[in-house]
Amino acid sequence: MSLADSPAPPGMPTRGRPRSEAVERAVIEGVLKLLEDGVPLAELSIERIARTAGVGKATIYRRWSGKEELFVDVVRAAEPSDAELPGTSMRDDLVALLEQLRQRGVATRSSALLHNVFAQMKSSPKVWAAYHASVVRPRRRLQIEILRRGQENGELRADVDIDLLNDLIIGPMLVRTVMRPEVDAEIDLSEGLSERIVDTLLEGLRPVDGPRSVTSSTA
Template identity: 40%
Template sequence: MTIQESGTARPAGRPRSEKAEKAIIEATLDLIGEGMGVSELSIEAIASRAGVGKTTIYRRWSNKEDLVVDALSTLKAPLPPLTGTSVRDDLISLLDAMRREAGHTRSRCVMNIAMSEADRYPRLMERFVKRAIEPRREAMRAVIERGIASGELRADLDVDMGMALLSGVMLWHTKWGPAGDLPPDLAERVVDAALAGMAP
């Protein structure tokens, strides 16, 4: 800490700039959205796109993987509010969040990276899953377990299988389904189809 002539203390080093951080995150997402894979992505390219120096990036992130995890995590919208009134309504809310995210180019690129580069960057994917995917997975697990406890779902239901059925069907529609906008009632149809086998 340095002491100015006025006698007031000033913290050493530059203050963190939220504007610079936002520009760096946006630049990273833009480059990924344009089809650049993690291996091709460079700190130099990100700095150039963001209009900052490389040192500005390295002051905030120690390596490229840390930056990519933070950037990708910003694409996952917060968990939708769950009313708790019925298992069906809460599952529809969770799946509809997946449908809405799939409509954004950047979100589709996240899925492409997750599918194609997980083997090359296991640490990156592990950390991304922990930060962005696990909270949603745990929310769905809690809803299904609540449904079993309340009698809305079968007592012998395999929770992991139920989660796979719901999220797997949505993944198929968002990644490999027919081209074009996903129908607004997709989540409702998927949940109702799954509940036909999951209900008592």
Template identity: 55%
Template structure:
């Protein structure tokens, strides 16, 4: 949602500067270690928060990147999430198991950050216009939907994660809930300023705005997601949820 889509279409490496980790085989070279800037890839969520932060020596950005890329490589090669072991991931990444477990307590936590690495950053609401902020959030969803359709890798990862109810719930709680909180904050601001009627449940209102975009993007992949769709949805719904007597009834 997800400057709306600057992070889209890129895998976002997780972590910070190194000190003491092995130099992973996938990342080692005579060139400088990879920076924290994203590398090109199909599509989104932001690795908006680092995986499993622990006290101790600083994390290796090169190791983080190599591990995430190793998981994506294995999935591209046809491996199912259920078949992946931490030992296999470490071997392909060129690091020791201890390096993995210093970052993630288990495979589910690692897969959550793999999903985050494929997600686009949320746009930051400007706070000037509720209508414009809603359009920006829905436009990020539209572009994310387009990216999912264009990315075989992302579709594969999503299908694997959906097949694991516990992991899907964790992804929803960590990523999807954050998006809903941002949307609800915009709507509450609209209620306070009189741009949105305040006598309706904010979660219901949120569903009215994002529902049409999600249905097209996730469940009706044959339908187009044209430019201007975000504006059309927001203006249509706003026409029905503006306060009574505002002149727009």
């Protein structure tokens, strides 16, 4: 899926210039080609990207304010699409979010290029800050919203620290996808991991009189 097909992250301003899917795809593929050729992220210039993509520098600047914003779009285009939440329960929405992270981890491990891009991005403070602002922060807001809604619906104890719980839920998946990249993905990121993480944590966090909502039939 091209980034041009994806909606802007919640809270992020949309660009005034009408989007051109063909132009954006050409630019993003131009960046990926340069990375595949071994050009380090830090050495990619807008001029070189424009030449590779067959567009003018002004065309790129009309769509991206600079390299940092462009690189974030390149990473987003290479990642699996954001999760579509079923909305049937807090549990099901959390599983969907974790599954997106698991799929991203599998994709990163199976793609040397994507793994290399992530590694380089984290070593560039400006690029990492841009990625955090446009991707990580909106995803965290969504996670917190799901947990608060579950608390209001009686699926979660009222005394639970939502911010801490969010870290407890997301943390195990991040450990397996980011902190342990050398482990066999087929074992460490096997199917069903998302459900196991969510169900293990929620088992001890539901109200003592039981949840008022029905969990997924596949639980």
